[in-house]
Amino acid sequence: MNFHTHDLHAPMPAIINMPLEWLRNPAEASLRAEATYSVGIHPWWMAETAWEDLKEGLYFWATHPQVVRIGECGLDRLKGASLVVQEEAFLAHVSLSEQLQKPLTIHCVKAYDRLLALRKQLRPTQLWAIHGFRGKPELAQQLLAAGFDLSFGASYNEDAFHLCPPTRRYRETD
Numbered sequence: 776m777n778f779h780t781h782d783l784h785a786p787m788p789a790i791i792n793m794p795l796e797w798l799r800n801p802a803e804a805s806l807r808a809e810a811t812y813s814v815g816i817h818p819w820w821m822a823e824t825a826w827e828d829l830k831e832g833l834y835f836w837a838t839h840p841q842v843v844r845i846g847e848c849g850l851d852r853l854k855g856a857s858l859v860v861q862e863e864a865f866l867a868h869v870s871l872s873e874q875l876q877k878p879l880t881i882h883c884v885k886a887y888d889r890l891l892a893l894r895k896q897l898r899p900t901q902l903w904a905i906h907g908f909r910g911k912p913e914l915a916q917q918l919l920a921a922g923f924d925l926s927f928g929a930s931y932n933e934d935a936f937h938l939c940p941p942t943r944r945y946r947e948t949d
């Protein structure tokens with residue numbers, strides 16, 4: 776199972792992250808009948824487009840039966856909109872995930888302290904998974920203890936991967 780990819784033609788089973796264009800203009804999307812998807816507003820997208828302008832597209836797709844997860848969404852201290860804006864958007868994704876009972880796929884760069892604090896504060900019922908996890912074992916341990924699942928891409932820390940229980944780790948091509 777490929778947990779997270781941006782390749783619209785990825786072989787199944789996989790979860791394909793819907794592209795920005797599909798949120799901007801749902802009429803132009805072409806879903807594959809056999810595929811599953813995730814939908815979210817990537818923090819990088821918010822640098823060029825106000826996330827409120829993509830909200831309608833997000834809400835439209837979130838309820839679609841082929842959409843099985845919300846995300847990727849999240850916090851990135853190196854790229855994208857200001858952290859205040861990113862957090863506002865992230866909170867909207869969390870509500871959507873809880874409301875629709877679809878788990879969350881998270882992009883997090885240099886903002887784990889904030890993410891951990893938010894999870895503690897919000898106490899979500901849905902699973903939260905960090906995609907493309909490359910952190911060290913200490914961080915992995917901290918995230919696992921806080922209830923996060925981890926998804927590993929092409930490059931990752933071997934020790935972090937092995938300390939993650941198989942039921943709580945995924946593989947992805949991104």
Ligand SMILES: [Zn+2]
Nearest residue numbers: 779792847949
């Ligand atoms: Zn991605």
